[in-house]
Amino acid sequence: MQGWMRRLIIVLLGLGLAGAAHAQQAPNADAAKGPPANFAAPAEPKPNESNADRARTQPGNNAPFWRAVRRSGNEQGFTTLPGPEQGTLIQRFLQYPGSRYTTAGEAWREVRNRWLVPYGGSLILIVLGALALYYWRRGPLGGHEADTGRKIERFTPFERSAHWANAIAFVTLAVSGLVMAFGKFFLLPILGSALFGWLTYALKTLHNLVGPLFAVSLVIVIFTFVRDEFPRKGDWAWLRSGGGVFSGREPPSHRFNAGEKIIFWAGVVVLGLAAVGSGLVLDKVLPGLEYLRADMQLAHLIHATAAVLMMALLVIHIYLGTIGMKGAYQVMRTGYSDEGWAREHHDLWLQDIKAGRIPAQRSGKSPEPAAGPARAQT
Numbered sequence: 001m002q003g004w005m006r007r008l009i010i011v012l013l014g015l016g017l018a019g020a021a022h023a024q025q026a027p028n029a030d031a032a033k034g035p036p037a038n039f040a041a042p043a044e045p046k047p048n049e050s051n052a053d054r055a056r057t058q059p060g061n062n063a064p065f066w067r068a069v070r071r072s073g074n075e076q077g078f079t080t081l082p083g084p085e086q087g088t089l090i091q092r093f094l095q096y097p098g099s100r101y102t103t104a105g106e107a108w109r110e111v112r113n114r115w116l117v118p119y120g121g122s123l124i125l126i127v128l129g130a131l132a133l134y135y136w137r138r139g140p141l142g143g144h145e146a147d148t149g150r151k152i153e154r155f156t157p158f159e160r161s162a163h164w165a166n167a168i169a170f171v172t173l174a175v176s177g178l179v180m181a182f183g184k185f186f187l188l189p190i191l192g193s194a195l196f197g198w199l200t201y202a203l204k205t206l207h208n209l210v211g212p213l214f215a216v217s218l219v220i221v222i223f224t225f226v227r228d229e230f231p232r233k234g235d236w237a238w239l240r241s242g243g244g245v246f247s248g249r250e251p252p253s254h255r256f257n258a259g260e261k262i263i264f265w266a267g268v269v270v271l272g273l274a275a276v277g278s279g280l281v282l283d284k285v286l287p288g289l290e291y292l293r294a295d296m297q298l299a300h301l302i303h304a305t306a307a308v309l310m311m312a313l314l315v316i317h318i319y320l321g322t323i324g325m326k327g328a329y330q331v332m333r334t335g336y337s338d339e340g341w342a343r344e345h346h347d348l349w350l351q352d353i354k355a356g357r358i359p360a361q362r363s364g365k366s367p368e369p370a371a372g373p374a375r376a377q378t
Protein backbone atom coordinates (compact mmCIF):
# COMPACT_ATOMS: atom_id res chain seq x y z
CA MET A 1 0.00 0.00 0.00
CA GLN A 2 1.18 3.47 -0.86
CA GLY A 3 2.43 5.52 2.08
CA TRP A 4 -0.10 8.36 1.53
CA MET A 5 -2.93 5.84 1.29
CA ARG A 6 -1.99 4.18 4.62
CA ARG A 7 -1.92 7.63 6.29
CA LEU A 8 -5.40 8.45 4.88
CA ILE A 9 -6.85 5.22 6.25
CA ILE A 10 -5.31 5.90 9.65
CA VAL A 11 -6.74 9.46 9.70
CA LEU A 12 -10.22 8.23 8.70
CA LEU A 13 -10.17 5.46 11.28
CA GLY A 14 -9.03 7.95 13.88
CA LEU A 15 -11.85 10.33 13.01
CA GLY A 16 -14.38 7.48 13.15
CA LEU A 17 -13.22 6.34 16.60
CA ALA A 18 -13.20 9.89 17.91
CA GLY A 19 -16.73 10.41 16.59
CA ALA A 20 -17.92 7.21 18.23
CA ALA A 21 -16.32 8.21 21.50
CA HIS A 22 -17.94 11.62 21.29
CA ALA A 23 -21.28 10.07 20.50
CA GLN A 24 -20.97 7.94 23.66
CA GLN A 25 -20.18 10.89 25.84
CA ALA A 26 -22.79 13.24 24.41
CA PRO A 27 -25.76 11.33 23.03
CA ASN A 28 -27.81 14.48 22.53
CA ALA A 29 -27.19 18.09 21.95
CA ASP A 30 -28.28 19.27 25.46
CA ALA A 31 -26.03 16.82 27.15
CA ALA A 32 -23.24 17.96 24.98
CA LYS A 33 -23.57 21.37 26.62
CA GLY A 34 -22.66 19.77 29.97
CA PRO A 35 -24.47 19.92 33.40
CA PRO A 36 -25.91 23.20 34.73
CA ALA A 37 -23.65 25.22 36.96
CA ASN A 38 -25.61 24.40 40.18
CA PHE A 39 -25.73 20.63 39.53
CA ALA A 40 -24.06 18.42 42.15
CA ALA A 41 -23.52 14.95 40.83
CA PRO A 42 -24.95 12.33 43.25
CA ALA A 43 -22.10 10.72 45.04
CA GLU A 44 -21.96 7.01 45.65
CA PRO A 45 -22.93 6.36 49.31
CA LYS A 46 -19.78 5.58 51.23
CA PRO A 47 -19.84 3.00 54.00
CA ASN A 48 -19.93 4.58 57.48
CA GLU A 49 -20.61 8.00 56.02
CA SER A 50 -21.56 10.50 58.70
CA ASN A 51 -24.86 12.33 58.58
CA ALA A 52 -22.98 15.59 57.96
CA ASP A 53 -21.19 14.06 54.95
CA ARG A 54 -24.43 12.66 53.63
CA ALA A 55 -26.11 16.06 54.01
CA ARG A 56 -23.43 17.48 51.71
CA THR A 57 -23.51 14.69 49.15
CA GLN A 58 -27.28 14.12 49.23
CA PRO A 59 -29.00 17.09 50.90
CA GLY A 60 -32.11 15.98 52.84
CA ASN A 61 -31.01 12.35 53.15
CA ASN A 62 -30.67 11.45 56.84
CA ALA A 63 -30.12 7.71 56.37
CA PRO A 64 -26.87 7.56 58.43
CA PHE A 65 -28.63 9.25 61.37
CA TRP A 66 -31.56 6.80 61.35
CA ARG A 67 -29.19 3.87 60.88
CA ALA A 68 -27.37 4.96 64.04
CA VAL A 69 -30.67 5.34 65.89
CA ARG A 70 -31.75 1.88 64.85
CA ARG A 71 -28.40 0.41 65.93
CA SER A 72 -29.00 1.92 69.35
CA GLY A 73 -31.72 -0.72 69.85
CA ASN A 74 -28.89 -3.06 70.69
CA GLU A 75 -26.26 -0.60 71.85
CA GLN A 76 -26.34 1.79 74.76
CA GLY A 77 -25.97 5.41 73.71
CA PHE A 78 -25.90 8.50 75.83
CA THR A 79 -28.64 11.00 76.55
CA THR A 80 -29.29 13.34 79.43
CA LEU A 81 -32.86 12.03 79.86
CA PRO A 82 -33.66 10.46 83.24
CA GLY A 83 -34.82 6.85 83.69
CA PRO A 84 -33.44 3.34 83.30
CA GLU A 85 -33.83 3.35 79.50
CA GLN A 86 -32.16 6.71 79.00
CA GLY A 87 -29.57 5.48 76.49
CA THR A 88 -31.94 3.36 74.41
CA LEU A 89 -33.81 5.35 71.83
CA ILE A 90 -35.21 2.40 69.89
CA GLN A 91 -35.98 -0.90 71.60
CA ARG A 92 -34.39 -4.19 70.67
CA PHE A 93 -35.80 -6.50 68.01
CA LEU A 94 -38.33 -9.14 69.00
CA GLN A 95 -41.38 -10.93 67.69
CA TYR A 96 -44.78 -11.16 69.37
CA PRO A 97 -47.26 -13.80 68.15
CA GLY A 98 -48.81 -12.18 65.07
CA SER A 99 -46.08 -9.60 64.47
CA ARG A 100 -42.95 -9.51 62.32
CA TYR A 101 -39.50 -9.78 63.90
CA THR A 102 -38.92 -6.06 64.31
CA THR A 103 -38.26 -3.39 66.93
CA ALA A 104 -40.38 -4.03 70.06
CA GLY A 105 -42.45 -0.87 69.68
CA GLU A 106 -43.32 -1.69 66.10
CA ALA A 107 -44.08 -5.34 66.98
CA TRP A 108 -46.48 -4.16 69.71
CA ARG A 109 -48.13 -1.75 67.27
CA GLU A 110 -48.58 -4.50 64.70
CA VAL A 111 -50.28 -6.87 67.16
CA ARG A 112 -52.57 -4.10 68.39
CA ASN A 113 -53.55 -2.74 64.99
CA ARG A 114 -53.62 -5.94 62.95
CA TRP A 115 -55.09 -8.39 65.46
CA LEU A 116 -56.56 -6.91 68.60
CA VAL A 117 -58.47 -4.03 67.03
CA PRO A 118 -59.98 -5.78 63.99
CA TYR A 119 -60.55 -9.25 65.47
CA GLY A 120 -61.44 -8.05 68.99
CA GLY A 121 -63.91 -5.54 67.60
CA SER A 122 -65.41 -8.16 65.28
CA LEU A 123 -65.80 -10.67 68.14
CA ILE A 124 -67.77 -8.20 70.27
CA LEU A 125 -69.95 -7.25 67.28
CA ILE A 126 -70.59 -10.92 66.45
CA VAL A 127 -71.71 -11.66 70.05
CA LEU A 128 -73.93 -8.54 70.09
CA GLY A 129 -75.38 -9.51 66.70
CA ALA A 130 -76.09 -13.09 67.81
CA LEU A 131 -77.84 -11.86 70.98
CA ALA A 132 -79.90 -9.35 68.98
CA LEU A 133 -80.87 -12.06 66.51
CA TYR A 134 -81.83 -14.45 69.31
CA TYR A 135 -83.90 -11.79 71.09
CA TRP A 136 -85.60 -10.81 67.83
CA ARG A 137 -86.55 -14.37 66.94
CA ARG A 138 -87.28 -15.89 70.38
CA GLY A 139 -87.64 -13.05 72.87
CA PRO A 140 -86.64 -13.28 76.55
CA LEU A 141 -86.19 -16.61 78.31
CA GLY A 142 -88.43 -17.73 81.16
CA GLY A 143 -91.87 -16.68 82.32
CA HIS A 144 -93.31 -20.21 82.31
CA GLU A 145 -93.92 -20.46 86.07
CA ALA A 146 -96.51 -18.17 87.61
CA ASP A 147 -95.49 -16.07 90.63
CA THR A 148 -96.49 -17.62 93.94
CA GLY A 149 -96.01 -14.48 96.05
CA ARG A 150 -93.59 -16.41 98.27
CA LYS A 151 -90.15 -14.79 98.26
CA ILE A 152 -86.70 -16.28 98.78
CA GLU A 153 -83.63 -14.21 99.53
CA ARG A 154 -81.33 -14.91 96.60
CA PHE A 155 -78.75 -12.16 97.17
CA THR A 156 -77.97 -10.47 100.49
CA PRO A 157 -77.50 -6.67 100.61
CA PHE A 158 -73.74 -7.25 100.85
CA GLU A 159 -73.74 -9.48 97.74
CA ARG A 160 -75.82 -6.97 95.82
CA SER A 161 -73.60 -4.02 96.83
CA ALA A 162 -70.49 -5.91 95.75
CA HIS A 163 -72.14 -6.96 92.50
CA TRP A 164 -73.45 -3.52 91.54
CA ALA A 165 -70.23 -1.72 92.51
CA ASN A 166 -68.39 -4.14 90.27
CA ALA A 167 -70.97 -3.90 87.47
CA ILE A 168 -70.92 -0.07 87.43
CA ALA A 169 -67.12 -0.03 87.40
CA PHE A 170 -67.07 -2.65 84.63
CA VAL A 171 -69.49 -0.74 82.40
CA THR A 172 -67.50 2.48 82.92
CA LEU A 173 -64.28 0.69 82.00
CA ALA A 174 -65.86 -1.08 79.04
CA VAL A 175 -67.32 2.10 77.53
CA SER A 176 -64.13 4.14 78.03
CA GLY A 177 -61.96 1.24 76.81
CA LEU A 178 -64.09 0.76 73.69
CA VAL A 179 -63.83 4.47 72.85
CA MET A 180 -60.05 4.37 73.31
CA ALA A 181 -59.63 1.28 71.13
CA PHE A 182 -62.32 1.72 68.49
CA GLY A 183 -63.54 5.34 68.84
CA LYS A 184 -61.46 6.59 65.96
CA PHE A 185 -63.51 4.46 63.60
CA PHE A 186 -67.01 5.38 64.76
CA LEU A 187 -66.76 8.58 66.84
CA LEU A 188 -63.94 10.57 65.24
CA PRO A 189 -65.80 11.01 61.93
CA ILE A 190 -68.88 12.30 63.80
CA LEU A 191 -67.26 14.43 66.52
CA GLY A 192 -64.19 15.78 64.69
CA SER A 193 -60.65 15.55 66.04
CA ALA A 194 -60.81 18.34 68.68
CA LEU A 195 -63.89 17.01 70.48
CA PHE A 196 -62.87 13.39 70.03
CA GLY A 197 -59.40 14.17 71.44
CA TRP A 198 -60.82 15.78 74.58
CA LEU A 199 -63.43 13.06 75.05
CA THR A 200 -60.84 10.30 74.74
CA TYR A 201 -58.48 12.10 77.10
CA ALA A 202 -61.27 12.46 79.69
CA LEU A 203 -62.32 8.82 79.29
CA LYS A 204 -58.72 7.62 79.56
CA THR A 205 -58.34 9.51 82.86
CA LEU A 206 -61.65 8.03 84.08
CA HIS A 207 -60.51 4.55 82.98
CA ASN A 208 -57.27 4.89 84.99
CA LEU A 209 -59.21 6.01 88.10
CA VAL A 210 -62.00 3.43 87.93
CA GLY A 211 -59.58 0.54 87.26
CA PRO A 212 -58.47 0.16 90.90
CA LEU A 213 -62.14 0.35 92.08
CA PHE A 214 -62.98 -2.45 89.68
CA ALA A 215 -59.99 -4.45 90.95
CA VAL A 216 -61.16 -4.26 94.57
CA SER A 217 -64.83 -4.98 93.79
CA LEU A 218 -63.84 -7.87 91.49
CA VAL A 219 -61.90 -9.59 94.24
CA ILE A 220 -64.86 -9.11 96.63
CA VAL A 221 -67.28 -10.51 94.02
CA ILE A 222 -65.04 -13.54 93.49
CA PHE A 223 -64.85 -14.30 97.22
CA THR A 224 -68.56 -13.61 97.70
CA PHE A 225 -69.85 -16.01 95.05
CA VAL A 226 -67.12 -18.61 94.66
CA ARG A 227 -68.56 -21.23 97.02
CA ASP A 228 -71.64 -21.67 94.81
CA GLU A 229 -69.67 -21.68 91.53
CA PHE A 230 -68.05 -25.12 91.78
CA PRO A 231 -69.32 -27.89 89.43
CA ARG A 232 -72.22 -29.90 90.88
CA LYS A 233 -74.69 -32.57 89.92
CA GLY A 234 -76.97 -31.32 87.17
CA ASP A 235 -74.39 -29.05 85.54
CA TRP A 236 -73.49 -31.54 82.83
CA ALA A 237 -77.14 -32.20 81.95
CA TRP A 238 -77.71 -28.43 81.89
CA LEU A 239 -74.80 -27.97 79.46
CA ARG A 240 -75.85 -30.89 77.25
CA SER A 241 -79.24 -29.33 76.71
CA GLY A 242 -77.64 -25.93 76.03
CA GLY A 243 -79.37 -24.45 79.08
CA GLY A 244 -82.70 -24.87 77.29
CA VAL A 245 -82.11 -21.78 75.17
CA PHE A 246 -83.62 -23.51 72.12
CA SER A 247 -86.07 -25.90 73.80
CA GLY A 248 -87.50 -23.07 75.91
CA ARG A 249 -87.36 -25.01 79.22
CA GLU A 250 -84.31 -24.59 81.44
CA PRO A 251 -82.96 -27.80 83.05
CA PRO A 252 -82.81 -27.74 86.88
CA SER A 253 -79.69 -26.31 88.53
CA HIS A 254 -78.39 -25.40 91.95
CA ARG A 255 -77.95 -21.77 93.02
CA PHE A 256 -76.01 -20.99 89.82
CA ASN A 257 -76.29 -22.90 86.55
CA ALA A 258 -73.42 -24.26 84.42
CA GLY A 259 -73.54 -21.27 82.07
CA GLU A 260 -73.16 -18.86 84.98
CA LYS A 261 -70.29 -20.98 86.29
CA ILE A 262 -68.46 -20.87 82.95
CA ILE A 263 -68.80 -17.09 82.80
CA PHE A 264 -67.70 -16.88 86.44
CA TRP A 265 -64.52 -18.95 86.05
CA ALA A 266 -63.52 -17.92 82.53
CA GLY A 267 -64.82 -14.35 82.38
CA VAL A 268 -64.71 -13.11 85.96
CA VAL A 269 -61.84 -15.07 87.55
CA VAL A 270 -59.32 -15.81 84.76
CA LEU A 271 -59.93 -12.92 82.36
CA GLY A 272 -60.97 -10.50 85.12
CA LEU A 273 -57.81 -11.09 87.14
CA ALA A 274 -55.63 -10.94 83.98
CA ALA A 275 -57.22 -7.62 82.98
CA VAL A 276 -56.90 -6.27 86.52
CA GLY A 277 -53.27 -7.40 87.01
CA SER A 278 -52.11 -5.99 83.68
CA GLY A 279 -54.23 -2.86 84.20
CA LEU A 280 -52.53 -2.16 87.52
CA VAL A 281 -49.16 -2.43 85.73
CA LEU A 282 -50.38 0.06 83.12
CA ASP A 283 -51.60 2.33 85.92
CA LYS A 284 -48.09 2.01 87.46
CA VAL A 285 -49.51 1.33 90.91
CA LEU A 286 -47.79 -1.98 91.66
CA PRO A 287 -44.67 -1.42 93.76
CA GLY A 288 -41.28 -2.87 92.86
CA LEU A 289 -41.61 -2.76 89.06
CA GLU A 290 -39.42 -0.69 86.74
CA TYR A 291 -42.17 -0.02 84.16
CA LEU A 292 -39.87 -0.22 81.16
CA ARG A 293 -41.39 0.13 77.72
CA ALA A 294 -41.24 -3.63 77.10
CA ASP A 295 -43.14 -4.26 80.38
CA MET A 296 -45.81 -1.76 79.41
CA GLN A 297 -46.19 -3.20 75.90
CA LEU A 298 -46.59 -6.74 77.21
CA ALA A 299 -48.99 -5.54 79.93
CA HIS A 300 -51.01 -3.70 77.32
CA LEU A 301 -51.29 -6.74 75.03
CA ILE A 302 -52.43 -8.95 77.94
CA HIS A 303 -54.81 -6.23 79.15
CA ALA A 304 -56.43 -5.62 75.78
CA THR A 305 -56.77 -9.35 74.98
CA ALA A 306 -58.28 -10.18 78.38
CA ALA A 307 -60.57 -7.13 78.31
CA VAL A 308 -61.92 -7.89 74.83
CA LEU A 309 -62.61 -11.57 75.69
CA MET A 310 -64.13 -10.57 79.03
CA MET A 311 -66.43 -8.06 77.33
CA ALA A 312 -67.50 -10.69 74.79
CA LEU A 313 -68.47 -13.04 77.66
CA LEU A 314 -69.91 -10.44 80.03
CA VAL A 315 -72.13 -9.05 77.27
CA ILE A 316 -73.98 -12.39 77.45
CA HIS A 317 -74.24 -12.07 81.25
CA ILE A 318 -75.53 -8.50 81.00
CA TYR A 319 -78.03 -9.48 78.30
CA LEU A 320 -79.43 -12.29 80.47
CA GLY A 321 -79.37 -10.05 83.54
CA THR A 322 -81.47 -7.35 81.83
CA ILE A 323 -83.72 -8.01 78.82
CA GLY A 324 -82.73 -11.61 78.08
CA MET A 325 -84.40 -13.40 81.02
CA LYS A 326 -87.70 -12.49 82.63
CA GLY A 327 -87.37 -11.53 86.29
CA ALA A 328 -83.55 -11.84 86.53
CA TYR A 329 -82.83 -8.12 86.89
CA GLN A 330 -85.47 -7.74 89.63
CA VAL A 331 -83.77 -10.54 91.57
CA MET A 332 -80.41 -8.75 91.59
CA ARG A 333 -82.08 -5.36 92.20
CA THR A 334 -84.21 -6.39 95.17
CA GLY A 335 -82.30 -9.46 96.33
CA TYR A 336 -85.47 -11.61 96.33
CA SER A 337 -86.79 -14.11 93.84
CA ASP A 338 -90.26 -15.49 93.69
CA GLU A 339 -90.54 -19.21 94.39
CA GLY A 340 -91.98 -19.68 90.88
CA TRP A 341 -88.92 -18.01 89.32
CA ALA A 342 -86.63 -20.16 91.46
CA ARG A 343 -88.50 -23.34 90.42
CA GLU A 344 -88.13 -22.50 86.74
CA HIS A 345 -84.45 -21.50 86.80
CA HIS A 346 -82.80 -23.05 89.87
CA ASP A 347 -85.01 -25.93 90.95
CA LEU A 348 -82.27 -27.90 92.78
CA TRP A 349 -81.50 -24.78 94.82
CA LEU A 350 -85.21 -24.38 95.64
CA GLN A 351 -85.39 -28.02 96.73
CA ASP A 352 -82.42 -27.46 99.08
CA ILE A 353 -84.22 -24.46 100.55
CA LYS A 354 -87.46 -26.37 100.96
CA ALA A 355 -85.59 -29.22 102.62
CA GLY A 356 -84.04 -26.71 105.04
CA ARG A 357 -80.50 -27.31 103.82
CA ILE A 358 -80.17 -23.65 102.80
CA PRO A 359 -81.96 -20.85 104.71
CA ALA A 360 -84.50 -18.93 102.64
CA GLN A 361 -83.45 -15.76 104.44
CA ARG A 362 -79.72 -15.35 104.98
CA SER A 363 -79.43 -11.66 105.89
CA GLY A 364 -81.16 -10.15 108.92
CA LYS A 365 -83.40 -8.03 106.73
CA SER A 366 -86.84 -9.38 105.74
CA PRO A 367 -88.22 -9.04 102.23
CA GLU A 368 -90.38 -6.14 101.03
CA PRO A 369 -93.63 -6.07 103.04
CA ALA A 370 -95.84 -6.53 99.97
CA ALA A 371 -93.95 -9.63 98.95
CA GLY A 372 -95.50 -12.10 101.34
CA PRO A 373 -93.90 -14.45 103.86
CA ALA A 374 -90.15 -14.32 104.27
CA ARG A 375 -89.60 -18.03 104.00
CA ALA A 376 -90.30 -20.42 101.20
CA GLN A 377 -93.07 -22.87 102.04
CA THR A 378 -91.79 -26.31 102.74
Ligand code: HEM
Nearest residue numbers: 166167170225256260261264268318321322328329331332
Ligand atom coordinates in the same frame (compact mmCIF):
# COMPACT_ATOMS: atom_id res chain seq x y z
C1 HEM B 1 -74.71 -4.00 83.81
C2 HEM B 1 -74.04 -5.05 84.18
C3 HEM B 1 -74.57 -6.26 84.89
C4 HEM B 1 -75.84 -6.69 85.06
C5 HEM B 1 -77.13 -6.06 84.57
C6 HEM B 1 -75.78 -7.90 85.83
C7 HEM B 1 -76.87 -8.65 86.24
C8 HEM B 1 -76.82 -9.76 87.05
C9 HEM B 1 -77.95 -10.51 87.51
C10 HEM B 1 -79.38 -10.20 87.20
C11 HEM B 1 -77.50 -11.53 88.27
C12 HEM B 1 -78.33 -12.61 88.98
C13 HEM B 1 -78.33 -13.87 88.19
C14 HEM B 1 -79.00 -14.96 88.95
O1 HEM B 1 -79.89 -14.70 89.77
O2 HEM B 1 -78.63 -16.14 88.77
C15 HEM B 1 -76.07 -11.44 88.30
C16 HEM B 1 -75.22 -12.29 88.95
C17 HEM B 1 -73.86 -12.21 88.95
N1 HEM B 1 -73.11 -11.25 88.30
FE1 HEM B 1 -73.80 -9.71 87.21
N2 HEM B 1 -74.48 -8.16 86.09
C18 HEM B 1 -73.70 -7.19 85.53
C19 HEM B 1 -72.34 -7.10 85.54
C20 HEM B 1 -71.51 -7.99 86.17
C21 HEM B 1 -70.09 -7.92 86.17
C22 HEM B 1 -69.30 -6.84 85.49
C23 HEM B 1 -69.64 -8.97 86.87
C24 HEM B 1 -68.21 -9.38 87.16
C25 HEM B 1 -67.19 -9.01 86.48
C26 HEM B 1 -70.77 -9.71 87.31
C27 HEM B 1 -70.71 -10.85 88.06
C28 HEM B 1 -71.78 -11.54 88.54
C29 HEM B 1 -71.69 -12.73 89.35
C30 HEM B 1 -70.40 -13.39 89.81
C31 HEM B 1 -72.99 -13.14 89.61
C32 HEM B 1 -73.40 -14.35 90.46
C33 HEM B 1 -74.01 -15.40 89.58
C34 HEM B 1 -73.21 -15.76 88.41
O3 HEM B 1 -72.13 -16.32 88.56
O4 HEM B 1 -73.69 -15.43 87.32
N3 HEM B 1 -71.90 -9.08 86.87
N4 HEM B 1 -75.69 -10.34 87.54
